[in-house]
Amino acid sequence: TSNTSLAIELHVFLLASSLAYLAKTMSGAYMNSMLTQIERRFNIPASLVGIINGSFEIGNLLVIAFVSYFGAKLHRPRLIALGCTVMSFACLLISLPHFLMERYQYETALSPLENSSSSMSMCLINQSQFLVLFTECEQKSGSLMWVFVLVGNILRGIGETPIMPLVISYVEDFSKAENSPFYIGCLQVATVIGPFLGFMLGSYCAQLYVDLGFTDIEVTITLTDARWVGAWWLGILICGSVSLLAGIPFCFLPKSLPKEGLANETELLSMRNTSLLQESGARLKMREITKDFIPFLRSLFHNPVYMLFICITVMQFSAFNGMITFMPKYLEQQYGKSASQAIFLIAVYNLPVICIGYFLGGFLMKKFKISTIHAANIAFWISLTEYLIYFAAYFTVCENSPVAGLTVSYEGIEQVSYMEITLLADCNRDCDCSIKVWDPVCGENGITYVSPCLAGCRASDGTRKYTVRHNTSGFSSGNVSAVLGQCDKEANCDMMLQYFLILSIVCSFIYSLGAMPGYMVLIRSLKPEEKSFGVGIHTLASRVFAGIPSPIYFGALIDSTCLKWGTLSCGGEGACRMYDIVTYRYSFFLLLIIIIILLLCLFVYLFVLP
Incomplete structure (x- = not known):
């Protein structure tokens, strides 16, 4: 009976974790899809929107050290519940300006x-x-209300941080060794479903006028108008509700469970004693970690393959993050689509093939037992192929209206x-x-x-x-x-959009196919005792040098191509109403070319290392 009860608790933890994974990825995808709506509602430039987008990574960085070092020693389910609650509060804070500001007047x-x-x-x-x-103008409020969105996004990053590492460590600690990969694989399914639901929700909310049910005048603008603002606040409230619900089951789960499959009371008692011994040695372990910190760091910095791979990741993530952040805007401006249509197309055309690519890449790595040098070769040629195909998208163009x-x-x-x-x-x-x-x-x-x-x-x-x-x-x-x-737009724009979407499907699949070989190069370049620390430094570097700055400089580049700025109520420039899409395209691709050339040079240098 006790074994059945423990199995139920573990399965409840897995179900709750799946919902938590879904909630965090859903809110992330939704926020990314609503950046254009936020830009227009608060009448701010794309570079400032990039700062808001990067603030999520700042929130992650504020608590990642605490979670990494102390999370496993605290009550993990309750810490995850706290993270979900913080995410829920963050979503409420993000939507708050809608209820504090006056009605939108375009x-x-x-x-x-x-x-x-x-x-x-x-x-x-x-x-x-x-x-x-x-x-x-002096009587109007709301000019700095975007700060609520910025702070809310930072809090969302803080709340999300404990979910993935603590869920995985909890599953690893209390499930059978042969069951653990299956359980974690099931959790990863939620990380695919979540973004899809987030983009679908974003597409729906972008169709609804921002002051849904409250406007007292007839709305004379259409979905494709540069002044249109969708109900950006509605979806983020839904995401916050899902996060709050996801945290509730964790409040009732124990700090630890006996290992899955233990049969009798003696084994259960032995497990508890082992757990107590592990907790009593926690302080000693922390001293050892602190003592080894500088030598580990020095060893990593003297590992040329590892350092090169960090640089490669920073370049690759910069290009990817810049593209995905402003992809809805790109489709709107280049092909004359509404925000709702752009978000829907990105979700339907790209997310399913990315999922297939990740699974297929991992399967092939396991099937053929690919070595590190072969994995590096595969990652290089896959990346090169993807970029060459992607640049063909430059020819799928529409001219300025x-x-x-x-x-x-x-x-x-x-x-x-x-x-x-x-x-x-x-x-x-x-x-x-x-x-x-x-x-x-x-x-x-x-x-x-x-x-x-x-x-x-x-x-x-x-x-x-x-x-x-x-x-x-x-x-x-x-x-x-x-x-x-x-x-x-000109008649052939719809046909050009179809060509672009076909190319994006191919590129998304190739990109995801090469993700696992690239990750294996990172893992196998580290000594066993350095792996946990090395992966942490790799994540930290990618967030600091790519996740935070790339949306900002991509946004500033997009701002430089603006032909007609909106006007704030007290004068000054607001959100851009129209871009020079030819220069926009030139600049966008030129920046990507620079990043990719640097990336390929690093790949080549990686091969010539002894």
Whole structure:
């Protein structure tokens, strides 16, 4: 009976751990999918969004040493429960700005009080609205509310830290040796399901307007509009609820269990005595660890294969982290997709093949008993193949949309301008239009205009959602009409997107296939007594030198290609409304090329080491 009870406790621990794994990976994927929505809601640049994204790694680093050294000596289930609770509180903190800030008001050239059936002049209306905004700017709150998201993401990193190492050590300590790999493999399934659910939830929430159920005006923008903000706060509350539920079972689990399969009371008593002896020797063990810290560190720094592999990991993780952080934005900008569509496509096309690649890579390593040098060769050639295929994505392109004053002149001549003064022309100069507002309209000539006033529109009538603006002298063809929103992308963009997604599937599979051989190079380059410490230093280096800085400099690079910035209520630049997608693509791929060339040089140097 006691054995049955212990088996039940172990299985309850495994089920609870699976839910905890799912909760942490689900919230991570969801936050990554919502970065564009956060950027627009708080009207901040992509570089600041990169800092928010990297803050999760900072939270990990704050407590990873404590968890690594002391976690196994404390009550592990309760420590995991505490981590889940902290994650849940962090999710609540991240969503808090939505309930503290005023309702989202996107830039528009139309008065919120405009009667839907009225006809009104478009000239000077923008200027008058901006004067009102500037006079009221001191009364508005929320300019620094993104700090809640930053702090919440740090706390989320802190809460997640104990889950994986303590769950694995608990399973290893109290399960049969032959059962342990199977149990851990089952847990890894949750780390695949979690991101998929997170991206699906992100795709759904991005379709819902941010002020879901509370807006008192008709929303006139579409999902593909640069001003659209989805219900980013809703999904993170759901993730927090899942985290809270995941922590509850751990509160009722014991600090330790007898080894799975022990048959009688004598064995149980022996197990307990062994556990007490281990605890009494904990202080001595800690002194030994402290004593060996400097010699181990010196030994690792003098291990050329290990140090090179750390550099390789930093380069590889920098490229991967930068790409995955801003991949939804890339699909939005390059192919004219909504955030919801971009998130959905990433989840459906990439996550399943990554899962298959990880399993297949591990199976092949075990099946053919591949040596370290062969594993390094496989990792190199797989990486090289992946990068060459990925660069083929450079040719799956769409050109800049024609926007008067930004990518084309008002006469339709192609010319890219980063200066707002080019938004003014003879056809709109007498309207005294504001060049700050972003409220695009699409003309019958296929050219987008930044606002109806800048298009030369004189009047507006019809419904707010499908407003037709007559007397549009800004068009080269004379008095024609314009409709709300940007013009659609060129016809072949959807086909180019399909090519890009096919390439991304192939690259994701190849990348995941080479992950296990690369990891084996790391493990086998270390002495048995150095493995735990070496893996810890490797994780620390990848977080400090790749996980934190890469989203920041990728974000800053993306910001440098912005053609039209949004405007804060008190003036100043907000979130970017439109990018020069050609320069965006050049810069994005150039940075990746630099990182990858350095990476391949390190790989080559790894082979020539004696």
